[in-house]
Amino acid sequence: MNIGTSLAPNIDHYNRRISYLRVSVTDRCNLRCIYCLPVKDLRLLDHAEILSYEEILEVVIAGTECGIRKVRLTGGEPLARRNFVQFVASVCRIPKLEDVSITTNGVLLKERAKEIFDAGVHRINISLDTLHRLKYAKITGYNCFDEVWEGLKEAEAVGFSPIKINVVAIRGLNDDEFPRLAELSVKKPYHVRFIEYMSIGHDSQWKPEKYISSDEIKSKLKCIGPLHRIPRATHDGPAERYRFESARGEIGFISVLSHRFCPTCNRLRLTADGKLRPCLFADNEVDVKTPIRNRCTRQDLKELFRKTIAKKPRQHHTKIPDSRDCLRPMYAIGG
Secondary structure, eight states, X not given: OOOOOOSOTTBOTTSXXXXXXXXXXXXXXXXXXXXXXXXXXXXXXXXXXXXXXXXXXXXXXXXXXXXXXXXXXXXXXXXXXTTHHHXXXXXXXXXXXXXXXXXXXXXXXXXXXXXHHHHTOOEEEEEOOOSOHHHHHHHHSSOOHHHHHHHHHHHHHHTOSSEEEEEEEOTTTTGGGHHHHHTHHHHSSEEEEEEEOOOOSTTOOOOGGGOOOHHHHHHHTTTTOOEEEOOOOTTOOSOEEEEETTOSSEXXXXXXXXXXXXXXXXXXXXXTTSEEESOTTOOOOEEOXXXXXXXXXXXXXXXHHHHHHHTOOSSOOOOSSOOOOOOSOHHHHOO
């Protein structure tokens, strides 16, 4: 299974060092966010199609032998999968991993925060697009704002750091709240990250008129004060990092469409059904589930990682207005 590349194991054809793997442990979620799940024709995986925890661990371990040093566990909603905390502990014991974190919607976090922290994960992202209860229900389909807010406070009390709050920016829905959301970073040690609304999947509800660029979001935050740029750290993701004067936390901008970060992209994705994706926006996946279930070797898995890295494009082609290069919906890829 030799792909015939002379590149180092985790260097792609554009000299990017691939060190970050986002792992979706399930396509199930306890919310139904408008930017993630389709209005109709929701097709969830059969249980047998989803990688077992043991299979995911095999993939992650092989990845670390190809240069992966950072893993983020996502869903769907990862906390909704049974025995997730025990799995977290197993991931944190993988020797070569330097950074393990979780993205969650926070609904189940209050009850699980200490267990997850004790299992070894101390960095967490919480999705929270609004501070209004009714608007939260409109975005997510459920009236769970209080549960998420309590989970956020519990994560802070337990000791998670950083706590990142992910805000998908949607014109006409939450754009009037950007200053209030950003002020959370002044009063609390939270990292508030504004994410440009993306078109993912052929059945996405994305519309060009709902899109807001990071530059426009920044302009809406001028009422708080000037933003000061923060230099990038070793395991940073795609966010441009800033801080308000004397703020306890940070502001981040993930400019997927307006300022593509493709030249510095260092990530791969593992879907819940066992596909390695070199780019969020393109469906050129590599199947790892079938080889694993056919009892492939660790070396075979490493070759599949190298194959995926070799397929990583120079940049994605999604732009404004949207294109449909990616047929998989967001819930089927992983957050």
